[in-house]
Amino acid sequence: MIGSILTLIFLTMFIYFIACAQAPGITELKGKLLPLSYGFGQMFHISERMANFISIPCLIIPIVGFVFGGSRQLWALSNSGLLPSVLMRRNQDTNAPYAALITEELLILLAMIIIRYGFQDNSMILFYLYILASASVHIIAFITYIAFKNKYPALRREFVNPVGVYGAYIGLFIFLIIFVSILGLQHTKESIIAPISIGFFFFFGTCYYFGYANKRQFYSEDEQKAFFITYIINGKFFFLFLFFIFYLFFYNSFFTKF
Amino acid sequence: MISSLPFSGGLYALSRVALNPYLGFLMGYFEVIHNVLIMASAIIPLGWVGTETFQTPYCFEPMYWIGILVFVFIINAFGGKVFWTTNRILGIISILILIVYFFTPISNSIDYYQYTQPTSTIITTTGTTTIATTTSVHRSFDIKKMFQYMPLGIWWYVGIELVPFACIDTPNVSYCFLNIPRSHYFYSFFSFSSFLCSLQNLFQSL
Numbered sequence: 396m397i398g399s400i401l402t403l404i405f406l407t408m409f410i411y412f413i414a415c416a417q418a419p420g421i422t423e424l425k426g427k428l429l430p431l432s433y434g435f436g437q438m439f440h441i442s443e444r445m446a447n448f449i450s451i452p453c454l455i456i457p458i459v460g461f462v463f464g465g466s467r468q469l470w471a472l473s474n475s476g477l478l479p480s481v482l483m484r485r486n487q488d489t490n491a492p493y494a495a496l497i498t499e500e501l502l503i504l505l506a507m508i509i510i511r512y513g514f515q516d517n518s519m520i521l522f523y524l525y526i527l528a529s530a531s532v533h534i535i536a537f538i539t540y541i542a543f544k545n546k547y548p549a550l551r552r553e554f555v556n557p558v559g560v561y562g563a564y565i566g567l568f569i570f571l572i573i574f575v576s577i578l579g580l581q582h583t584k585e586s587i588i589a590p591i592s593i594g595f596f597f598f599f600g601t602c603y604y605f606g607y608a609n610k611r612q613f614y615s616e617d618e619q620k621a622f623f624i625t626y627i628i629n630g631k632f633f634f635l636f637l638f639f640i641f642y643l644f645f646y647n648s649f650f651t652k653f
Numbered sequence: 654m655i656s657s658l659p660f661s662g663g664l665y666a667l668s669r670v671a672l673n674p675y676l677g678f679l680m681g682y683f684e685v686i687h688n689v690l691i692m693a694s695a696i697i698p699l700g701w702v703g704t705e706t707f708q709t710p711y712c713f714e715p716m717y718w719i720g721i722l723v724f725v726f727i728i729n730a731f732g733g734k735v736f737w738t739t740n741r742i743l744g745i746i747s748i749l750i751l752i753v754y755f756f757t758p759i760s761n762s763i764d765y766y767q768y769t770q771p772t773s774t775i776i777t778t779t780g781t782t783t784i785a786t787t788t789s790v791h792r793s794f795d796i797k798k799m800f801q802y803m804p805l806g807i808w809w810y811v812g813i814e815l816v817p818f819a820c821i822d823t824p825n826v827s828y829c830f831l832n833i834p835r836s837h838y839f840y841s842f843f844s845f846s847s848f849l850c851s852l853q854n855l856f857q858s859l
Contacts, residue, residue, distance in 0.1 A: 396816070397835055406751050413754065417761050429702065434757035447706045453747040454702075455721065457812070458695055459740060462725045464815030465688035471818075472681050475666065491732030499689070500722045506693040507718055517697065525690035528683045529811065532664070535680040536814075539668045546671065600682045604675060612674060615666070 429454075462499060469495035476612040477604075514588070523577050523589030528596075530574040537567040664814055684814070691811065696721055 414430055435446040470492035473482035485492040510517045540563045558565075578590050665684060669677025699721060700714035728739050 402748065406748065409755060410751060413758060417757065431754055434754055434761055437761045438753075438757045438759070444706055447702055449750060452743050453750055454695075454699060455724070456740070456743045456747055458692060458721060459725050459728055459743065461688060461692050461695070461812065461815070463729055463736070464812070464818050465685065465692065466729065467818035468681065468684055468688060468815075471666065472685070475669070477678055477681065486730075486732060489732030489734075489736075491730055491736070493730055496726060496729050500726055502685075502689045503692045503696065504718065504722060506689050507697055508715070510693060511697055511700075511714070518694065521690055521694040521697075525687050525694060528687035528690065531683045532680055532687060532814070535668055535672075535676055535683075536664055538676075539664070539671045539680075542671045543667070596683075596686055597679075600679060604678050604682075608678060609674075612678075614669070 462496070462503075466492050466496040466499045469499055471615070474615040477608045520588050520592075524592055526573065527577055527589055527593045530570045530577075531593075533570045534567060534574065537563045537570070541567075688815075 410431075414434065417434055429447055429450045431450055432443045432446040435441075435449050436443045439446070469478060469482050470485065472478045473480060473495070482492070482495045482498060484494040510521055514520050541560060544560045544563070665677050665681030667677075668680045696718050700717045703709065703717035704711060704714060728736055
């Protein structure tokens with residue numbers, strides 16, 4: 396992991412300087428979908444259109460990774476009872492959650508059809524939308540980290556962040572600025588559609604949660620383990636811990652029996 | 654958080670435990686929306702590239718999308734060794750392509766100061782002749798522009814939250830959960846260096 400991140404850093408730095416220092420210059424380069432094609436075309440004496448082929452593996456690999464992560468996310472949500480249990484189905488040999496995989500791909504296809512044929516300048520709407528969603532995720536993640544630090548300061552960790560809780564405050568501040576800059580500081584038509592859409596998603600999600608998921612949700616095995624650790628560390632809720640131990644014990648023995 | 658409470662279920666589970674179940678759900682829900690939209694934004698341009706490269710009609714674009722989704726589905730559905738081997742091969746090919754790009758200055762002249770100068774092109778038509786004049790634009794600091802471009806910085810963080818999902822496939826989970834935060838530590842240095850670059854740009858323009 397560390398090696399791959401270092402490879403990424405060196406490659407990005409070199410590509411950044413080499414691509415910017417070549418013809419046709421940054422003004423044209425920033426509008427291109429495949430910015431490396433011009434350089435490859437010059438090198439191999441082929442047209443820019445043919446040079447597009449060279450970049451195809453680089454374009455496909457992030458899609459493979461994101462669909463992998465997205466399907467596991469759906470699978471994990473269904474494991475907590477927040478999504479229908481059909482999505483829990485997976486291949487026992489390879490761990491591949493095929494039901495979640497199909498759902499993820501259908502959702503992507505649906506989103507593409509709506510955005511490509513429903514809106515004119517679709518790329519900017521998409522950009523604002525996923526940045527708003529991503530900023531929301533990061534804001535909640537930083538609040539979670541701060542809550543963990545305050546509630547369970549004695550938690551044993553294998554890796555301790557050298558910046559500590561202040562890093563989380565800085566991160567929270569940065570993502571709040573990003574959130575606000577899209578909500579209020581971009582005076583384009585797309586920047587109005589995106590917050591309205593995210594508001595709709597929020598409303599739909601809240602209705603879904605309180606109408607359906609709230610009654611059916613439970614804590615998956617992983618989450619229960621986390622509960623145990625946090626309660627042991629603080630020495631509180633000892634009885635709750637005992638209750639969970641008994642609960643897990645009876646739960647497991649009941650299901651292994653039948 | 655990852656190193657203290659190792660999870661393969663995603664960040665939302667930690668929020669459910671630390672904050673409350675509703676915020677945890679919202680986090681997981683927004684992560685799903687984010688993943689779906691980011692993939693849509695990556696595959697739609699691939700349709701344009703396919704149309705441009707193979708010179709097909711615009712109505713064929715969904716065919717390229719479906720082709721890519723089917724390919725990705727097959728790799729992911731096999732899972733396990735097939736998935737990781739394909740990923741490794743694609744990763745090595747991608748790195749090799751980028752390394753080949755390092756040698757493009759051999760056939761293409763490079764001049765960093767000339768080509769990084771922002772320019773604007775004005776097209777003037779007099780009679781039957783069209784003349785395009787390109788002039789360099791003076792960089793100036795604009796707080797509104799800074800806020801407009803600030804959301805682009807989120808690209809540094811896209812995808813890193815998905816790494817813990819791969820930990821279910823590894824035999825040594827604790828090693829995995831120790832390595833991920835360490836690599837993020839390196840990664841933050843990278844983000845910080847880009848932040849310094851933008852600061853340098855800002856001071857130059859003042």
